[in-house]
Each structure stands twice: as C-alpha cells, then as structure tokens.
Amino acid sequence: MTTGLALLGLSSGVAWAQGPVAGTLTDARTGQPLPGATVLLDGTPSGATDAAGGFSLPAVPAGSHELRITFVGYEPFAQTLQGQAGAQRLAARLQPGGVLTGDALVTAQRASDRTATAYTNLGKQELAKRNFGQDLPYLLDQTPSVVVTSDAGAGVGYTDIRIRGTSNTGINMTVNGIPLNDAESHGSFLVNLPDLASSISSLQVQRGVGTSQNGGAAFGASLNISTLDNRREAYGETSNSFGSFNTWKNTVQFGTGLLGQHFMVDGRLSRINTDGYMNRAASDLKSYYLAAGYQAKNTLVKFITFSGREKSYQAWNGVPEPGITGDAALLQQFIDNGELSPDDADRLRREGRRYSSYTYDNQTDNYQQNHYQLHLSQGLGDDWSLGAALHLTRGLGYYESFRANRKLANYQLPNITLGDTTIKRTDLIDRKYLDNYFYGGTFALNYQPKSNDRLQATVGGAWNRFINDHYGEVIWARFASTGNIRHRYYFNDATKTDYNAYARATWQLLPKLGVYADVQLRHIEYNIDGLEDDQNDVRTRARYTFFNPKAGATFALSEGQQLYASFAVGQREPVRSDFTDRPAGDQGAKAERLHDLEAGYRLRQADVNLLGPGGSVSFEANYFYMNYRNQLVATGQLNDVGTALRTNAPRSYRTGLELTGAAAALQNRLSLSSTLTLSRNRILDYRAVTYDADYNPITAAEARTTTISYSPSVVSAHTLEAQPLAAVPGLRAALLYKTVSRQYLDNSTSQDRRIQPYQVLDFRLRYTIRPAFMKEIELGLLVNNVLDRRYAANGYTYGYPGADGRPQTFNWYFPQATRNFLVSVGAKL
Template identity: 80%
Template structure:
C-alpha cells in the first residue's frame, strides 16, 4: 500500500504538464445524406478515445496543448483525419465520412445488433465507457447503471462468481455472444463470466438489447441479450497497463499491446490479466487469470482474424450464502439453525462470531477450479458494392472440477461397499470428492448482409449457424477415511451429454417513406439433446428430446420530427429447458415444458445533439419504452438451490412482466452530464398454485421471484475543477425495490429494498515522456449500507408438523475502495 501511495504522489507531481489542455467536441455525419453516424470510433493520436453517440456527437474532455491527430473510423466508410490543438477555450469540429474504405470485421457482429430502425429497446457502450468503469470487478458490475439491471456477487465485492438480472430475468435467460459466437453454456444456459476474468479490457463495443430483441446466434433471449465485440482494429501500435489495488486485498494487473497495421495488412493484439481477492465474505477468495490474443489480415475487401482467449479461475466456494439469523442476530432462530445442521460447538461459535460474513465451509481446498479456452476464426468478405459476408468457426474447450469435504456420507451413495472393522460394520465415512466437467463446444455461424449502394432505404441480413456441445459429467473420490475397496480417484458416477443446435434467420428493415420504416425478422431453430448415464446419488439421468421453434418478429418506426421517433414491435422467443430442469422433473410424474414469450415493445425517443435544444454545447437524449412480456410455461425460480448452487425452477402456465423504462442523458458544455434510468414494472404469475401446510394448493396471483418492481440508476459526472481539466468525478446511485425469494409473495421470504451510492474519480495527465498516465479511485457503497442483493429459501417440516421455511442471503460488502494507476505508451 505504501508503494501505491508513493507512486500516486509522484504521478500527481507531474500534473502541471496537463494544465494547458482543453476540450474538443464535434459531430460526424454521412457525406452523402448528412445523417449522423452513431458509433463511429474516435482516435486521438492513434489511441481510441470514445465514439459518437446516437446523434453523431463526440467530446474529448482533455486534449493536451499542441498539435494532435484525430482519426475517425466507421464501418463501410473511409477514415477521416483531422488536425486538432489542445486549448483551454476548447475546439469544435464537424466531419463528414465518405462511403468506402477497408472492410472491417464487424459484418458478423453488426448483423445481430439493433438500431433505431429495428424498433427495440437497446443500450450501446463503447470501449471508453467500459474502461472508465473497470477497476477489476466483473462485467455485470460494469453494466450496473444500464436500464433494468440488478447485479449481485457471491463473495460480496463484485469479483469471483457474480450474476446479472435484466427485467428480473437471470443470465440463463440472457443471450450472450462474443463476436457473434454463443457464450451461454449449452446445457445450463448460464454465462459464467468468472471463467473470463477482465474480459472488459478486450471489449471494443457492447450492446444490451432488452426483451426478445433481434434474432441472435444461440438460444433465444428471454429477458435480454448481451452482444459483445472484441473485433476493433487499431492502426497504430500501442502498449498499455492498468493496475488496481483495494479492499479485501484485491489486485488487478493488466498489460495490453498491439502492433498497429503492419505492411498495410497485418495486426496483432494481446492482453494478459490477473485478478485476485480475499473476498468480502470469509473464505471467499478468488484467483483469476486470463489472456487474449488476436492476429488479423486485411485487404480492401477481405478481413481474416484469428482470436483466442482463455480464463482460469480458482474460487473458494461461497455458494451457500449466510443463514438469516447470523445477519439479523435472532438468537432463537440461530440456535434452530445450529441444531438442524448438527453443528459442532466450534462451528456454532464460529457462526456467532462471523455474523453476516459467515462462511459454512472450512475445508482448506473447498474450491471451484475451471479453465475455458476459446478459439475463433472470423472472415469478413466484400461481395461487390451491395453485399458482404461475415462467417466464423469456433471452438470452446472447458474443463474443471469443484472439490468438497463431505462429512459422514453413506458409502453406498458413492458405489462403495460397507467397511468391516473387526465386528463393526461401517456404512458411512468422511471423504473428499471432486465433481468434474469436461466439454467441447464447436460450430460455425454466418451472416450475409445486403444494402444497395447509394440506397439506404433497405438493409437485409440472412444468417444462421450450427453448433454442437459435448460434455462429460463425472465424480471422483480422492480421499476417504474408510475407503473399503475404493482406489484413488474412484469414479462413482458418470454421464455424458450431446446437444446439437442449428438455426437460420432472415431480417430486413425498409424505409417506406421518409417518416415510416418497417422491420421484419424470422428465425427457425432446432435442438437435439441427449443425456445418458448416472448422476450423483446414482440417479439415472437418461433424457432424449427434440425441439423446433419458429420465432417471428416485426416492428415499425415513425419519425415525428427531427430527432423524435415513435416505435413499436412484437417478437416471439422460445427456449428449451436446461439440464437441471430435466433432472428435477425426472423425479416427479410431471414433464418439463419449453417456454414461450410474446414480447410487445413500444416507445418514444428524443435526440437533440449539441446546441439544438438547450443552448450551445448542450445535448439531450430521452427514451420512454413500454414492454409487455406475456409468457406461456415460463420456468420461474422456486427459491431453492440444488447441491451445486443452481436455482431450481418450475413451469407456470401463465405469467407476465409489464412495465415502463425511462432513460435520459443531459450533457452541458462538455464538462458535466447527468444520466438516469428508471424501471417501473409488474411481474406476475396468474393462478399460481401456492402450497399450504396441509399439502393442498390455493390458486392466486403472485409476484415472480427475484423481480423488483422499481429499479433505478443515476450517474452525475463532470469536471469539478476548471483549472484541472483532466480530473473527472462521478457519483453513481442505484436503487432496487423489494424482491421475493420464492413465488409466495411472503414478507417472511424476501430481499429488502436497498440503495447504494458509489463515487469514482479519474485523473488523466499527458506528460512529455509518455502518452498518458491515469490515476483512479472507486469508493463502493459510500454510505456504508448493509444489504443483501441475492438469496434463497428452503422449506422443511418443523417439530410441530407445520411446514417451515429458512432463508439464506448473500450480503454485499460495506464501504470499500479500489485505486488504480494506468499508463499508455
């Protein structure tokens, strides 16, 4: 810590060189039509420094004194080079891009992305926006300020196992892709971002679509989709490092490099990252490592890019959470937990002492260990003036285990005979087991894009893909106090899964007249899933199913006036159950059903670029989006977990989510901005069969579990000191209303509402001997709130014969901090 502070003071001493810097802002438009170009990349002296917003506007808060080169690039357009000078008074620019230029690798990614023409609700984030939020926490925490998002962390501080929900839907219902390649696990539908630590440092752009959205590769979106791109090409060589340290002994070290364009055709980019933490919860440490490497070749009409990235994680298990009385201090309920769990005197004392940071496990290697290697080969090919093709081949290799100490387990459950010692027969033993996953996911995707040259009224895409997933599940006993005939690594269960998925989609937007545009999208998807063998507990898991889904989508946009738009859309999404659904339902007489979602979206957008509404250098964007998501056979969480921490779910015949999302951003004088988002929603199950104590059911309307009715996020960011233009400060405020742990709408089984305030400070200087140095500070939970962002519940018959419930929670960290030092060469 002393070294970090010393370094920080030394760098602050160099800040005088930056005082002569000033802002540069401008607007980028199409040279043919004059229309704004949102998403154009802005490079200052070869360093990506942001992108244009929906109105084609950009702003750089601090450009050093002297002459500089500003390069603007955009897909399908020639790059534009503008000279700029850093001056305190600031500088405004207007640039026009002409069609043409070198083809980029975005043909496959942009084919799946939404725009103002597709009549859907979406949020774009560029590299600059992600970078300023990235102190080492997982990607969900970098998205916390976007609409309808709720995040949580098992270990409490945003590193390790984290989760994201959008509109109340967990990540099993959020379609995630990286460069158009599906990321969701084929069996569980989950996207375990702990396997890809510091992915955010390699992201060039990201889009969140809420609702069903446009057709995607992989499974249909049931709450949202997350489309990630790492395909950015940087023409100039660069070297960067970013390092963070903070509470709970949290470290992040990242090194990135790029060759720039070599010989006008070749590029190489790479990254190495390491993140480690002790975690806020006791015994919740994480040790995460990752790399990213990309090599590309480009010509005027061809781009080939090979990308490989990998992550390896070792996390101490914090899946169990904390029993409610350890948090509340209810001694009677705490004693009940101790008695039911048959805790030893030492463990009972530990839960009393540790309180809300209590961890159930004490075995020193109670860890989750997993590695995931990704390989992607991308082709973008121009096919004449009107067509281009994006295609990709991919392979993901995943393998790992979690290790657990098990006390007093039945030998028969591990396929081991009883142990006879003298005249005593032992049927139980203490042991350590490992549960393994060993899988391959491979396939190909394509997108053929059509846009007539000189005619921007019509845009069309034909795309699809074929993917196969092979996964072995098996368990080993690596130690037992009494092992009988068992060998080291005795395998006590094995099952294998094969899942094949192929799909095709066609999409088009057409501007009927100047004010009216229409959008159509159809997708056909077929799934074949086979599961054979025995699971833990010697349970037969045989499952053989086929599904074919037809998912149509349509929408329309209407321009009320310049910068004002109305839109409406209807979309169908259908999804197959996940592995745990099949296994849980196999124990009952019921059959798990596929889900269907009919999604209605409609809204209004207002975009006023700099100077067009509230005066010079002032920009405004507002959006109001209404959604009605009508479900058939939705699989909702019942609030309980299985033995590996996966939420258990059940089909409900009729349910819906409806609500209003309000978002807005106001910026003034390129020095201060306010962004806000508010979601008001109802999330209901119709005729829910609520179980009672006498094993009968009552039909009633109920609130869907883990679905808050109010979520808001607000960011106030600006330059607090005019004489220090490189200093930017931000206040980030998040509110989440009450959530229920199951579908009973019971006040006894809920997550209390919470509000969290964070503070961020970044200071950028550009001394003569290096391109850029940046210092950062992030203070999380400034107001020191004690809250839990996730939890679960389970029921059991009490001593009096009445059915009782017991709650577990995942407390989040109280006030904590992260500091960072970064440099660009």
C-alpha cells in the same frame, strides 16, 4: 469512398492557447447519429460518441493535432486540428464502407434505430472508465433494468446479472457473434473469462427478445460483445488496481497496428486476485487474449484465442438468515432442524454476515475455458458483405469438496465390516468434473445497396454442437472400503446439437416510416445418458423446433425524435437442471414461449444550449409487455452446486416502463444520466407446493396471482459526472447511485421470504495526464458503497412443515461488501 466532414468555426491559424472542441457524428446517408464511435486525438483514445452522436475534447492544446474518428463499418476519418483559445464546433459525417472491420457477424445481430427494439450501446472508453477489476456485470450496473450480485460480495469471482428480473440463463450472450452461454445450463459464467472487459471494443445490451441471435433464445435480454476492433497504430498499455480485501488486478495490452498495411497482432495478459469480502471466498483468476489478422480492401481474416483460468473458494452457499439479522430464536430453529450444527452456529455468531459454511482449505472451484475463433469478412461487390466464423471452446475443470458422514452406498462403495462392527458412513473428499467441447460455424450475408439506403437485409445462421462429460471421483476417504484413489462414483455424458437460420430486413417505406421484419427457425436435439451424483438415471431425449417471428415499425416525428413499436416471439428449451433435478412427482419441464411487445419514444439532440453551447440531451421511454407460456421460474431452492431449481408457470407476464435520460452541459464538463424501471411481474393461477424433509411434494396451495421471484418492481441507476476544476481538464469525478426495490426469494409472495430493498452510492475519480514521455497516465479511485450500507442482493429459500405442522422457512442470503475501495494506475505508451 470518401468521408465527408463539415467543420464549423475552425481556425486555420496557429493557436496560442488551448480550448475545447465539441461536435456530432452522423451517418452521411441517413443522418442517424452514430453512438459508440471511438474518438482519438494524436492517436490516443479521447472518448466516444454518446447516444446522440455527440463528443467533446475538453481542452486541445495549442499546436497541430490529428483528430481521428473510427466506427464499425464506416470509412475512418482523419483531420488536422489546430488548438486555439476559443471553443470549436464541428459536425462529422461518416460514409459506410472502407476496409472491413471484421464485425459483419456482430453487426448482423445488433439492433439499431431501424429495428424498433430497446437497446443500449457501450463503447471501449465507457467500459474502460468503469473497469477497476470487477467482473463485467458490475460494469453494466448503470444500464436500464439491471441488477447485479456477487457470491463473494465484492464483484470479483462468481457474479451474476439479471435484466428485467431474468437471470443470465435467459440472457443471450455472444462474443464476436459466437455463443458464450453454456449449452446445457444456458448460463454465462464470466468468472471463466476474467477481465474480458479490457478486450471489448464495443458492447450492446438488447432488452426483451431483441433481434435473432445465435445460441440460446433471449428471454430477458441479449448481450452482444465485440473484440474485433482494428487499431491501426501500434500501442502498449498497462492497467493496475489494488483495493480492499487484498484485491489486485494487473493487465498488460499491446498491439502492432497495421504492419505493411495488411497484418496486425493484438494481445492481453490479465491477473486478478482477491480474498473476497466473505470469509474463505478468495479468487485467483488469470486470462489472456491474442488476435492475429490479415486485411485487404475487401477481405479480412482474423484468428482470435482467449482463455481464462479460475480458482475460487466456494461461496455459493451464502449466509443463514440469523447471521444477517442476529435473531437468536431463529438461529436456534436452524440448529434444532439440523440446518446448522452447534459448531457452525458458534462460527456464525462470530463471523456474522461474512460467515462461510466451509472450512476445508481446498473447498474450491477450478475451471479453465479456452476459446478459438477464426473469422472471415469478405466484401462482395458494392452491395454485399459476408461474415463467417468457425469456433471451438474447450472447457475442463472440477470443484473439490469435503463431505462429512456420507453413506458409502451413495458413492457405489460397499459397507465395511470389522468384527461385529459395520461401517456404513465416512468422511471423504470428492471432485465433480466437467469436460466439454463446444464447436461449430456461423455466417451472416448482409445486403446494403449503396444506390438505395432505404433497404438493409441479412440472412444468417449457425450450426453448433456441445459434448459434455459429467463425472465424480472420490480422492480421499477416512474409510475407503474397496475404493481406490480417484474412485469414480458416477458418470453421464450429454450431447446437444443446435442449428438455426434467420432472415432480417429493414425498409424505409416512407421518408418518416420504416418497417422491420425478422424470422428465425431453430432446431435443438439434446441427449443425456448415465447416472447423476445421486445415482439416479438421468437419461434424456429431447427434441425442439422453434419458429420465432419478429416485426416492428419506426416513425420519425422530426430530426432526433422517433416513435417505435415491435412484436417478437421467443421460445426456449429447458436447461439441464430442469431435467435432472426435478422434484419427485414432477412430470418434466416444458419449453417456454414468450410474446414480447415493445413500444417507445426516443429523443436525441446534440448541440443544444445547456449552460452554454455544445450540450446534448437524450431521452427514451420504453414500454414492454412480455407474456409467457410455461415460463420456467425459480422456486427459491438451489441444487448442490448453487444452480437455481425451477418450475414451469403455465401463465405469467412482465410489464413495465423503462425511462432513460442523459444530458451533457458546459461542453461536456458536466453530465447526468438516469434510468428508472417500473414493472409488474406476475404469475397467474400459481399453486405453491409444500415439501417434506425429503423434498417430496405433500400439499399444493390454492391457485392465486403472485409476484415472480427475483423480480423487483423498481430499479433505478443514476450517474452524475463532472470536471470539477476547469483548469484541470483531465480530472473527472462521478457519483453513481443504484436503487433496487424488494424482491421475493420464491413465488409465494411471502414477507418471510424476501430480499429487502437497498440503495448503494459509489464514487469514482479519474485523473488523466499526457506527459511528453508517453501518451497517457491515468490515476483512478473507486469507492464502493460510500454510505456503508449493509445489504444483500441475492439469496435462496426452502421450507417444510415443522413438528407442530406449521411451515418453517430457512433463508440464506448473499451479503454484499460494506464500504470498500479500489485504486488504479494506468499507462499508455
């Protein structure tokens, strides 16, 4: 198999000055652009192809250089390139095939222009220029329909992401085709894998139901992560950041390249520390990544292990509303109702929006998660390939809390009698543990006949089991009664088995018309036995079988222009807290069902004249209508570990328009990308329930149409990036602007329970030099919240009637950091 390359206007003579090189990358058989491919000059990553397949090298020095382009599932390309004074243009066409990359499982689950769904691809270089040490959600902040938040306020520690108003419990996340979501909570706790972004080779965000995935169903989006890139040359890299709130990030990466044409080893060590923007919200995060592989022409075997350990001071309680507003009357209401003690109220007055409700010095969350993956990619003749993997995830940890004036009986301890005195309450410190194993296997069999590129098909599936022990221990008590140290006061265990099978095919029915079909069958068995921390029996027996069909079509208007439409069904089981934390009188959670319609228009044009030759333009307009039955929506309340409580809404929908555009001009020295989402998110016939002080339901309001909680109607993101000095090609500056409209904390659409709209401007500067003694040195600066806005990105609420019968509302918010900075220094050997 050979790689085709058409060079346009390249000089073969020896050049005497440096000049820019730009070009496009396409599939040699289909002509489709290949976004996210890695472009290397002299072995150094020098960018990635954009959405239109375009790439540029601002200045190639005089002399002979090696230009190399690699892309998953294609033959690599290598070509000698001569630097010259004038601009050079080239068009690269890659042939599928080559040595297997190991991405067979990943690509089997990824969307493409043939699958008629909305998606965004990000390559390693795109993620790297955003990575100053903040968690992965913050690196995705500029992608369509995304809203991010941080408990500690600065993007390190516990962070969260919502896409189209759906929290990460509705976002399917996989790493190399292996489910990352917790099997019980459906959440993906990326704090357990700090600096995962440094090991990511490519990432795809699918919005809506998307293609069939392993793991939990996607109810808002899918996040498909790959770390399986094979780098043929040896490398050593380090990246170090320092910034506000005593934030440090240190990362070291290395790789052997190909040894003896068959073996490779890659590794990473990372450490991130911060005091956090919020008071007493520090995080101490450590992680590693190690991969070892063997490859031949048609076989690749790769063992991957990665792990993260986190210790984070608990910041999941947020800040009471009067700490944000300074409203003295509201603060007194919090005090009178027992929401704040007088001492806490005094601290709130002093600390303001950076207030923490905890003062115990070890009020921390402690968790370690170890991942082990064994991957096989096997070519089966010219037309077939197989991807398979075995996996094991081991999680163990606890959070430690000081509890004041707790009833002994609630901890299975008898009262203490001293003479005529009976002691029924005590101060104590407890730990709540999780101890779990998640293991299983996945496979994907891909069919792509070389004699007929009109047809592509995949059959795949997975079997996974999750075993989790939940238990609590008292490690200290002022009055211990008969309890010993580490007295266990509750225990329950959960087992969840999940298996699925799917089949997918795309067929180019006519030269301009393609069709797509995808069916998935998924079965879940979920059992819980034992007592929860409130001493309630949480015995659960749940069985679900879901059939999820999907279909779509694409129509090519012309080269670079496409219309598409798809319809998909997604179904999902409730999460653990939906079973264990239901309010009194609730009949139990029901499974959710989603009908998702997506339709849109794509434009991708490279080599256009924008302030000169070598520009590129892309635009996409995507309409979505997501119609739910029994959608589990947040009530605005949290349980004692910060998990949102939810209730079924019988009928609800999300509909909207996502507009995304990008343009590059001046041979990529100037680029602008923007995304705007306009949406309507509604619950039909919603009946708001009022609770008393013991959270017992007492009234239900008249049914009406309301806005779904945490669902802004307008979200936009804009990035303007430039090479400000033509004589300094390694200097890039960027402005990043984010806007999020009003959100409601619950489903009442009450103006008293909302998150105010906000706008945030960030500034990024990177300067890359290539000295003679190493491949690259990069200096970076990130200034977050340049305009010093005081805003909150998340919160929760609860309320009940006061003494006069009128409703009282108590809101808590998660303020985000005011102006802050991070500086970085990176080196590549």
